[in-house]
Structures are given as structure tokens and as C-alpha cells.
Amino acid sequence: MPLSQALRCPDRNNRRRHEARWQTANPMVAAVHCLEATHSLSALSLSFLQPPLIGLIKLSRFHRSTNINFQCIRTFVDDVEIKFIRDRGLDHAVEKEKDLKPMVNLKNLIKSEPSKSLPLCSIVESKDKLGIPFRPIEFIRKYPSIFEEYFPGNIRIHPHVRLTPEILSLDAEEQFIYDSDTFKKGAADRLLKLLMLCRVNEIPLKLIDMLKWDLGLPDNYVATLLPEFPDYFQVKKIKNSNEGLLELVCWSDELSVSVMEKKAMKGELGYMKGMPLSFHMQFSRGFEMDKKLKKWIHEWQKLPYISPYEDASHFQPNSDESDKWAVSVLHEFLHILVSKKTERDNLLCFGEYLGIRSRFKRALVHHPGIFYVSSKIGTYTVALREGYKRGLSIENHPLMDMRKKYVHLMHTVKEVQKPKNVPSSGTGKQQAVKEAGDNEKQQGDSVKEQDVGMQFSVSDDEDESDDNDEEEENSNSPRDKRGNRRRGASTAKLGRRKPRRAAREKRSPRGHAVKT
Numbered sequence: 001m002p003l004s005q006a007l008r009c010p011d012r013n014n015r016r017r018h019e020a021r022w023q024t025a026n027p028m029v030a031a032v033h034c035l036e037a038t039h040s041l042s043a044l045s046l047s048f049l050q051p052p053l054i055g056l057i058k059l060s061r062f063h064r065s066t067n068i069n070f071q072c073i074r075t076f077v078d079d080v081e082i083k084f085i086r087d088r089g090l091d092h093a094v095e096k097e098k099d100l101k102p103m104v105n106l107k108n109l110i111k112s113e114p115s116k117s118l119p120l121c122s123i124v125e126s127k128d129k130l131g132i133p134f135r136p137i138e139f140i141r142k143y144p145s146i147f148e149e150y151f152p153g154n155i156r157i158h159p160h161v162r163l164t165p166e167i168l169s170l171d172a173e174e175q176f177i178y179d180s181d182t183f184k185k186g187a188a189d190r191l192l193k194l195l196m197l198c199r200v201n202e203i204p205l206k207l208i209d210m211l212k213w214d215l216g217l218p219d220n221y222v223a224t225l226l227p228e229f230p231d232y233f234q235v236k237k238i239k240n241s242n243e244g245l246l247e248l249v250c251w252s253d254e255l256s257v258s259v260m261e262k263k264a265m266k267g268e269l270g271y272m273k274g275m276p277l278s279f280h281m282q283f284s285r286g287f288e289m290d291k292k293l294k295k296w297i298h299e300w301q302k303l304p305y306i307s308p309y310e311d312a313s314h315f316q317p318n319s320d321e322s323d324k325w326a327v328s329v330l331h332e333f334l335h336i337l338v339s340k341k342t343e344r345d346n347l348l349c350f351g352e353y354l355g356i357r358s359r360f361k362r363a364l365v366h367h368p369g370i371f372y373v374s375s376k377i378g379t380y381t382v383a384l385r386e387g388y389k390r391g392l393s394i395e396n397h398p399l400m401d402m403r404k405k406y407v408h409l410m411h412t413v414k415e416v417q418k419p420k421n422v423p424s425s426g427t428g429k430q431q432a433v434k435e436a437g438d439n440e441k442q443q444g445d446s447v448k449e450q451d452v453g454m455q456f457s458v459s460d461d462e463d464e465s466d467d468n469d470e471e472e473e474n475s476n477s478p479r480d481k482r483g484n485r486r487r488g489a490s491t492a493k494l495g496r497r498k499p500r501r502a503a504r505e506k507r508s509p510r511g512h513a514v515k516t
Contacts, residue, residue, distance in 0.1 A: 082293070082365065085284040087372055089391030090383050094341065095376040096407055101213055102131040102139070103146060103410060108219055110147075110163055111171060117162040120149075133378065145412045166409055174402045178218050183398065188229045190215055190336050192248070193255050195233060196309050197329060198354060201248035205235070207353060208246060210346050216338035216399045256309040258328065259335045277305035279331065281369030282385045297369075300324065308332040317359070326359035327367060331384070334371075338397050340387030344373065344380040 109130065110118045123136045132139050137159075140147040146167045149159050163171075177183055191208075194215070195201055205222065208215075218224060226235060226246070235244050260279070264271035271277075278301040283289070289297075303321055306312055308329040315322035333350065334340055344364075351360035364371050364382065374381045387393060393400055 081290075082368060083288070084368070084373075085287045087284040087374075090372050090385070090388060091374050091376050092391045093388060093393070094374045094381045094383065097403065098377045099133070099139070099143075099410070100403060100407060102133065103143065104406065105130045106132070106139075107146070107163060107167060107171065110161060117160045120159045120161060123161065143410050145409055166412075170402070170405055170409065173405075174399075177398050177402065178224075184225060184228060187215070187217055187221075187225060188232055189255060190338075191217070191225075191246075192232050192252060193336050194333075195246065195248040196251065196256050197333065199311065199313075201251075202245050203353070204238075205244045205246055207349060210349060211337075211342065214337040214339055214342040214346070216397070256307075258307050258309065258332050260305060260328065260331070261307060273307075274304045276302050278302075279327065279367075279370050280386050281367075283369045284372075287368070323359065323362065323366075326356050327363045327370065329354070329356070330360055330363055331370065331386075334382070334384040334387070338399055340393060340395070341381055341383035344382050347382050 106123065109123075109126065110116065120137060120140075123130070123132075123140075127136055140149060140161055145164060148162050148164050150162065151158070152160055194208075194211075195203060208217075212219075212221060222235065222244075226233065231250055233246050233249055236247055237244050260277050261271055264275070264277055281297075300320060300323075303324050306321065306325040306328060308325070308331075312322060312325040315325065330347070330351075333347070334342070348357055348360060351357040364373055370385060372383045372385055374383060387395065
């Protein structure tokens with residue numbers, strides 16, 4: 001009985017018996033089943049296999065409609081070492097936003113207070129929640145163009161922090177962007193695409209809170225954004241827990257098209273499901289690729305493209321097709337983000353929720369031409385190379401433009417002033433008397449400076465008159481053809497200078513004249 005009939009046999013015992021007979025009569029097929037169990041070609045020696053069987057294994061990736069259904073085996077060369085090469089442009093894109101996120105978090109916290117100010121002790125208590133990397137007082141004084149420190153009630157014990165007029169102006173501009181209908185629709189679409197990437201079509205709100213900075217969501221998105229799109233998603237609570245879930249209400253066929261598929265549809269050849277699509281790759285300058293790795297990437301790009309919105313659970317976890325599907329999910333996930341980058345911990349948490357954390361880690365290591373991992377600002381940041389050009393984001397999102405303005409204001413040099421004392425009602429008279437005394441002191445100092453200036457002006461006038469006499473004598477002395485003064489021509493005039501020169505000379509004890 002052929003193996004195809006044995007696999008379709010309804011009786012499980014008969015199917016196993018026929019399959020064992022087929023493997024006994026065909027030892028080559030038994031070897032293939034052993035390879036399927038190992039999921040790796042590098043673990044076994046292929047010396048006992050005949051060339052036709054090896055070709056059958058390779059062709060099984062592309063022709064899966066044969067009677068014998070071979071699973072695709074991972075062919076990555078494990079002995080190839082991929083060296084990490086830094087990309088200055090992407091490192092700069094990550095490093096220039098240093099302290100931006102904790103600054104915005106602290107700004108939003110201060111703005112939410114009724115007095116638009118916050119005591120320093122409250123900021124210290126919320127240090128970890130805000131993500132401040134070092135002492136809050138040093139962080140506040142590091143950016144004087146953003147935060148202003150002052151002492152209320154003229155009590156120099158409990159300092160308070162408030163926002164400067166410049167940062168309040170930018171905050172009003174940012175709030176105008178959040179309130180626009182265009183921005184709300186784009187944010188809802190990004191959140192819906194993120195939900196459709198999940199198999200269960202629901203995401204914990206705790207995970208969304210980790211990604212809301214990269215998704216471009218406002219801080220209060222649960223109360224402001226979600227209720228306006230009831231056809232997209234709804235919030236439900238987890239049983240026996242205070243945490244909530246964001247659940248998908250309706251699947252969108254229009255939004256379930258990946259970026260790779262949209263680009264292929266715009267091309268001349270068009271796109272059909274299952275066609276091989278190649279990812280755009282760009283390596284760092286100085287990256288050297290091994291011949292084996294180059295050959296593997298060339299064959300890997302020819303594999304059929306599987307949409308990240310499709311279920312790929314039927315693939316073996318270690319197969320090349322499963323690897324390409326994981327890359328497509330990671331590629332689409334980074335494209336959904338506003339900044340086209342996120343921290344590696346956030347990415348791995350999302351991968352763990354999807355159940356493909358290990359595949360995400362493998363994709364970051366084996367595909368440096370698609371993803372870049374930066375170690376700047378004290379953490380690991382994953383950036384999509386396709387979204388940047390020379391360190392600048394290709395997509396001009398209005399929220400990213402606002403963040404550029406924040407960065408510019410943070411690095412604006414401003415004169416550091418001492419903390420201001422805000423006088424209370426009881427100390428108003430004392431403050432007025434003190435200011436009057438300071439004014440009288442300043443007036444007395446100005447009078448003294450005027451007297452001293454008069455003395456110096458008289459001495460300066462005398463020196464200027466002497467210098468003018470010398471210039472007149474030099475101008476009246478006879479000159480030769482070249483303009484040089486003749487020797488012994490004006491002895492009478494030179495004699496006039498003897499009394500003035502004698503005043504500058506001193507007599508030695510022996511009576512000789514010594515010039516000083």
C-alpha cells in the first residue's frame with residue numbers, strides 16, 4: 001500500500017502498521033522521518049543519503065503538494081559568525097532622545113496638578129514610575145529650560161518644581177495634535193493592527209501601557225481614545241484581577257494588509273498570496289558577509305511570504321518558513337510604531353505574549369540587515385533599518401516633529417538662576433524695606449564710581465597732551481627722500497625734550513644717569 005493511502009487510513013492501528021511496513025520496505029523514507037524528528041540538518045551526517053533524496057528534501061520546501069508531506073527543515077549555517085558593526089546614524093537617532101521620555105512623563109505629571117507645580121519629595125517617590133535615571137533634583141537642574149525650581153512662602157526647606165513658559169507653549173501645541181480627528185483615527189488604526197497580529201485578538205492593557213510611547217498614544221487613552229471607536233475594540237476585565245484586556249470587536253480586511261504586501265501591489269508584477277517577497281536589507285558600513293551566509297540569505301529571500309496577520313502555527317518552530325513568518329511579524333510590528341523603534345525588552349514581552357519570543361531573538365541575531373540593535377542610552381533599542389535614512393526618520397509624523405522640538409528645547413542653553421523665593425503675605429513689608437536699602441546702596445556706589453572716573457579722566461588728558469606734543473615734533477622734523485628723519489637736523493627741537501626725559505631718569509649712587 002502506498003504511504004499516501006496509509007496516512008489516510010481511518011484506523012489508527014492499521015495506519016501505523018502500514019506506515020511501518022512502508023518504512024521497512026523503503027529505508028530512505030525512514031531516514032527522512034528521522035530528519036523530521038531532529039529538525040536540523042547540521043545534527044546529522046548526510047553521507048548515507050543518496051543525491052536524489054537530498055534533492056527531494058530541498059524541493060519539499062516549495063512543492064508541498066506531493067503525496068509525502070515533508071516539513072521544511074532549517075538550513076541556517078550555525079558555524080557562521082555574524083559580527084556586530086555599529087551604525088552611527090541609527091545610534092545617533094537613539095542617543096539624541098536620551099532623557100526625552102522621563103522628561104515628558106514628569107512634564108505630564110506636573111501639568112496634571114491643580115497648582116501646575118509639584119513638591120520635590122513627590123517627584124522622588126515617583127522616580128521609578130517616571131523612569132528618571134538618576135537623582136530627581138539633578139535631573140531637574142540639568143534642564144533649566146524645562147523645569148523651574150522655587151521655594152513657596154519664602155521657606156527654603158521644601159523646594160517645588162514648575163514648568164517654564166516655553167515648555168507650556170509646546171505642550172499646548174502637542175495637546176492640539178492629540179485632539180485632532182486625524183490623529184485619533186491613525187492611533188486607533190495602529191492599535192487595531194496590533195490587536196490583529198495576536199492570535200487571540202486581545203491584549204492586556206498592561207502590555208499596551210508598555211508600548212503606548214512607541215505607539216503614539218496619549219497617557220489617558222483608555223478614557224479619551226477607546227470610547228470613540230466602539231466598532232474597533234472594547235475593554236473587559238480579567239476575572240479575579242483588577243487588570244483589563246483590550247478585545248477586538250470587528251476584523252478589518254482593509255487594515256490586515258501588511259506593508260510588504262502593499263508595496264508589492266504597487267509594483268508592476270502585482271501580488272498574489274504565497275508569492276516570494278524579499279525584505280529590504282541595508283547593512284552597516286564595514287560589514288563583511290560570509291559566502292555561506294550570503295548564499296543562505298539569497299535562498300531565504302526566495303521563500304514564500306506569509307502575511308503576519310495569518311496563522312502560521314502549522315509550521316515547525318525551527319523551519320525556514322517559520323523563521324520568515326516571524327521576521328514578517330517583527331517587521332510589521334516595528335512599522336506600526338510611530339518611531340519605528342522600541343526597547344528590546346518591550347519587543348520580547350510582546351513576542352512572549354504571542355508565543356514566539358525565541359523566534360524574535362533569533363531574527364534579531366540572524367538578520368542584521370533588516371533590524372539594528374543599539375546599546376546607547378543604557379538600554380538595548382531595536383530599530384527598523386527601512387524606516388531610517390542617514391539617522392533620520394523617513395516618515396514625517398506630527399508627533400515625531402513635536403518630540404524633535406522637545407529635544408531642541410532640552411538642549412537650549414539657559415542661564416541657571418537660583419531658586420526664587422515666593423514671598424508670603426506676612427513678609428511683604430520686610431521685603432519692601434530690604435529692596436529700598438539695596439537701591440540706596442546701589443546709588444551710593446554709583447556716586448563713588450563717578451568720582452573715581454573724574455580722577456582717571458584728568459590723568460588721561462595729561463598723557464594724551466604729552467603724546468600729541470611728541471607727534472607734532474616728529475611731524476615738523478626735516479625728512480630725507482625716503483621719509484626718514486635726518487641725523488642732527490633738529491638739535492634745537494630735540495633739546496626741548498630733555499627736561500621731559502630727565503624726569504624719567506634716576507641717578508645712581510656714583511652719579512651716572514640710569515634709564516628706567
